[in-house]
Amino acid sequence: MPTSTSTNPATLVRRYAAVGYTPVFDAENRWFRRLHADADHEAWLLTWLPGQGTDLHDHGGASGAFTVLRGTIAEDVVAPNGLTTVSWTEREVRPFGPHHVHRVHNAGDAPAVTLHVYAPGLTAMSQYSYANGELTLVRTDRAGVDW
Template sequence: MPQTQHVSSPVSGPAPSPASPTQADLLDFVRRTAADPALIASLPLDPEGRTWVRLDGPGGSEAWLIGWPPGTGTGWHDHAESLGAFATARGTLRENSLAVRLPASGWKTLELADGVDRDRELPAGRSRSFGRHHVHEVLNESRTEHAVSVHAYHPPLPLIRRFSRAGAMLRLEQVERPEDWQ
């Protein structure tokens, strides 16, 4: 089994089943939910660590309201076979992502091709959706302000793969299952 693979193909995946929420459905949900000031204000905020509350998402999706203290982030990760969307309700988040589709298994280290990095700033009121196997990190780079966001995934997250990144090298570090974060 090779330890290093080169990855440069664009992200793509199978279409969701007609009964499942689409990326557009998830995006609509996170936008509407992030615009609910009473819900956003109800999230307890911790000055040192992220806080979260589970929400009822559309069509059986998994949804979360998340508080981000200044200087916090997720680290590089993906959401396996789930589609996703998130909206910033307060503050500003930065998303760094990779425009590649990673192999589902059989690798520990990948060398990424040039030009696969993407980044975007999502101030309050901005949102985005993404497809299966989307690799990203989300950060609150503010030194003073909490950020709050709403996230939705379908199907509910079967696992999250966590990665470390050093230049063009992406390394699989950990696989988390739902019981690890419930």
């Protein structure tokens, strides 16, 4: 695992991506594995078959970044004018701040693999619904309790 000389998630995600990992795909659920966790950050490897994705969520105040190792990922971001969708392809790095709310999904026809880093490590993640321009908190999951 890369050692942390910086808690900049975009820098760390590039370091982790250079290591190389063996992904696992699950036809029923999106697969994920925590690669590293310490006091200043954590890293996760995720796989996405076509149609798999997350709910709309935040990262409990942590900043982060992800990179696409294989395939293409779509990200729906809550913006002042509604939901905006952006596609991310291999080697692109997507940094985000502590108040970022999004959902990530594989909208393509091929499997995808992503690597995510959060700084500091995740302590909570809130899930949201979005309708008629309104973001509504659905629930908050806590590290060590809900995952």
